[in-house]
Amino acid sequence: MCYRTREYLFVAEILAPWLADDDGFVKASAIAGSFDRMAYFIFALYATAVILGFYGFAVWCNFKVLRCLRKKTNLGPVVTVIRPAYADIQNQFTRTLICQAVVPLFTFAIPTFFIIFSVLSPISIDPGFSTAFGLMFTYIPTGNALSKKTLSEVQDLYRNQLEELTEEISNFDLILTDSASENERLSKNLVEVNRQLALFEKEKRTSEFKIKEKFEREISILNEKLKNEMKEEEKYQKLLAEFELEKAEIENLKTEKDQLFQKQKEIISDKESELKNLQKEVFQISQEKTETEVTVKKLLLENETLRKNICLSIDRERNLRRSLIKGFPSLRIFVYGLFFWTIIKVFISHTVTQHIGLISVTYFKNSTIYPPNSMVLLFNSQRSWWPQKSLVCESFSLNDSRKDLARVRHAHLPNFVCSWTPYIAVCRVTEDITKFSLSDTNSRSTAVEIPFRKAYSEKHDVISCFSPLFYNERWQLMIPSLEIYRQFGVGLQVYYIQSVRTEIYEFLSRYKKAGVVELEPWTLMDLGWENNKMNDPNKELEWRNQAGAHTDCLLKYREAAEFIIVSDIDDVLIPKLGKTYIDEFRFLNQRSPLAAGFIYNRYNTQFYSARSPMDFSLTELLENAQIATEWEDGKSVVKTSEVQTVWLHWPAIIREGRRMDLVSEKLNFMIHMRNWTMLDRPSDFVYRQKRMILNERQIFDFISQKKIMEIEEEAKKFILTYARKQFERLPTNTVYYPLIEDCYNKIFYSKAKNPDSCPGPLQCELPIFIPSVKCTVAKKRMKHRFISKHLQIHFGAGSSNFVFLPHGCRMKFTVG
Template sequence: MSKKWKQVTSDLRLPWSKILVVLAVLITFVYWSRSGDEDPFEQEMSQMELLEESSNAFIHSAYYYKTSNSLGENAVAIVATMSQSAVVDLNKYQMKIVGTNSTTRLITIATMSTEHNPDGGCDYTTVLIQTNTVKNLGKLELASKGRLHTLPILEPKKEAPKPVIFCIAPLFAAEQWQSLLMNYHVSKRFGAHLHVYVTTLVEQYYQLAREFNDKEMISIQAWLSVKFTQVEAPFAEPNRILELRNPAAAYTDCLLQYKEAAQFVGFLEMEDLLFPVNANTYYEEFEREYEGSYHISALYYQVLEQQSFKSSSPEQQSIADFVGNMNTVSAAKLGRTVVRPQRYNSTWTHFSTQVDKKPVYLTEQQEDPLFMEKKAVKTNAVLSFRQMETVLNITTITSLPMNPMSSDVKLLSAEQADEINEDIQKTLNIPSIAKIAKDLPTQEFYTPYLKRCISGQKSGKKFCVNTKDCELPNNATLVCRHSDALYHSGWTMMPYTFHFATEPYYTRNLGCYQ
């Protein structure tokens, strides 16, 4: 071949690398320009799953795990509260998740898992939205009908203050500061850290909880009411068709935060106390109860309702008097759970409705699976101190009570009680806490109204027990701190318009029960 012909063929050679780049850009543009109705996935969902009306979903949190023992690599776990009326079955509904990093955009289909009272009638339910996405996630979006909704990305905790975390259900119009004092010191003595969700607190209780938080004694987190700032269609007040103050979503959020950091996570109310009567610490008791089994989904503790007395004076706080005056009234219908976080991804208030009966394969050769199920703890129980009478001078107890589940073991030893009491007084002598303690409320105002309201509501498939229906009287002398935030609404989308909040804070302007 002559040099001249070689020069001609070289001049005719096409710039294939540039052409391929242009084609890739055009294909991407065409894909994202397609209407939702042209997407086969969207067509399938509209034909099979969607009802005629659109509805709303509130996103509480979206966590990204670079690696997770149970969720896998580059996992995304989103906690949402969603209406069940927009789709036939939320557990079968599929959602597009778009993950983007500096070089890649990836679309995946997320799975949905609902957590709600199986015997209740609330329309709104807690939902875990879960998928796996790109490495080094920089942007997270929900996609529907050609529109995208961007979510703030949160990082789960890498370390836990203690190996056992107790997630405390959202406090609402709360004023029983004695419960915080006792729960904190009992949990501390036996090796657990409290993560407390706060919706509303009376001012002095809030100041005490905030001081505990600032000193890293507990963790408090604002728990926001479900609100929609912009909607095109009329909608029912979500908090009237949402169970209580949404504890299932709070518990699920807490579980996901500590999923890779804690050894055990328990779900309690602030009025609950758990003593590890079968061991020296919570960790030891929980390990012993799990017995190395791979198919135990959770430890399920019975709840025993107690009547007792509490002192209105901070100086008279004593764990021995607190439990020594107790009288077991009844056993609650439902219990409390403690879990290994690797085996739980979401939960209802009392247990997960998703985990039990989940197949477990211990080896590749195993043909018949085991099935996950919760284990009922027979020798211990959670004690619920909701029925407390406030007195100025409480009767001093010299003999500690027995474990209600066993007649031959004390609830706690005299040495343990002395250690807890000494620690209580040490805490109350901290100057900043001592200053707050002088102004703590000596009487309850909201608590009796709330108890009557909730206990008086009907329950069952046609009813939704909630706090929004509780009409609490105003009290000009009682200032409350209410959690609030900047609320955002996304594009109107089918079947769900998504809403979320950022920059949470506590305000005096909303009262105690909005």
């Protein structure tokens, strides 16, 4: 409430009947009086401004609408005729503008009616509501006026554009009128042209008739000429065909003549070569005959001289014997004493203990060379094998037992500078044997139970058996051998390992996991502590007992393969007579069906290789190989059904009636990876190649460059799949190889391969402690038992395995 003065409160009482609420009280928002003239003036001014201003603005806009409506009659009929849509839009604008002009009348009447109604009516209306309602209707005319102003401006803009369009349409009508005149003129010209064209067609028909007659006459003349030319052409074609036939006959005759000449040339060349060979042979025979005649004459003379000398010597001996008998009556006693001394020495030698160092005992239920249910024993012993009694095999099965005398033989021809050698014994046993023991025929003999194995049975066409590895660290040699044998068809490569660098052993183990190789521990022989006073028998076995290892491999894997390659890992055979080894071996077998196997000659070869596995390239290693003329003893491939025992170079015991076949060098030979040059950088081989007398056949005569690249790609793929980490860890240094090479040159090669002591690595002085050189060595726990008083047997207790040494390799690692 707002009160200006108490003197005018009576006004509230006067206004109460009209303005009071339901409770009879007047809630005034303001009370005005004569004292507040400025307020009346302001209120009157505001009312005048609102009424006159807003509604004046609305009236002004109505005048603009009226002006727009007047302009409508000046548009003309063009728009309504050509574009009816434009006329419809104009009518819609007109109706909208009329509605906009009428709206202010309602907006003015409504608030006026509301004021009169609120004053005269007894209804109580809230002053706030009436005030807001009045103001709202007061400002509506302003919005209405603005809307009309906007619509009128749009109407003007639209009308201006419509007038421009009307002007353009008028111009277009003028153009159409001109076009109609021009079209009429052109029609007249077209009629004239058609008339002239009709005349031209008439003249054309006349000319065509004349030309056609002339052309037909000329065509008939040409046809006559053509017929004559065709006759001539037929004659020419006949002549040409005859000429071609004669030419073909001449060419055939020429070809036959060339072929005959070539054949004659080849025959003459062959005859000349045969004649030269015959002349050489005749010359050689004549020389040999001359030399033989001279030799025979010399021998006859020497024989005659020798005969005379012998006669003289006999006469002298007789005279001397007579004089000795007469002068020395005790000579007979001396001779008899020497005889008895020899007998006593032989008897004493029989009392020396004979040792059997078992390598393996293999059971064959069915075999291609042994009788059914055979047991084959491979062992080392003194070269003089003469036990007092024969060996006896005792076998037991679930329902049967059997005793059989063993047939003991040398596994190969002994080397007489070595006092120990391998033996093989074969005996019959029970079927499905469960227990095996060995004794002799001595009454006090004790049967010793011996573990045995069954022959390997998984089938492969070809298997390779390699010599035992010792102190091995040359992986650069191993990888080409591994991959060439693997990719050309060797199903299983058997490595006998005595000692090897651990990184190489781990690399080989990945190949074993892939089923490519088999790793066999190869331990030295141990006779036990009670025989320590004896000379070490391992020093008396030729070349670390290679023959024993090869024969053991043959015995274990013979029933699984048709052919077995017996060699060192540095002997590489590349098949030339077939795509794979089995193809070549079967081809040779067809040529020599009675062969027990095949011997390949070997030629030393120079190789260049990087030290690091990261720089190693199989392609560069093979492509830069140099095959020399230096020949080495051959290596063998044996038919397992014909051979019992093998040695490094050829088999020892073969089936009766069979023989080994030497493969001609013209057909194939082995590459001996004997000489190596290790390079820090692969490109150094250009500057480091050695001068040597080269063989007439080099590496590309055995294998193409494309095949070499395929071998390397396959090797990379295999190594990345199975042995990537192990390959990267392969050693880059060599510790033992130079020492062993110097030792072998000293004890063997410098003596023209005729050593005066048993050759082998135990003759070499090699360090047993080298820091940080990791080595893997074969280990076996041994048992030692006496069969009889002078016969002791030594065999493994359980399977052999490998042991890791952190600081260097060693040869002997057995546990007694």
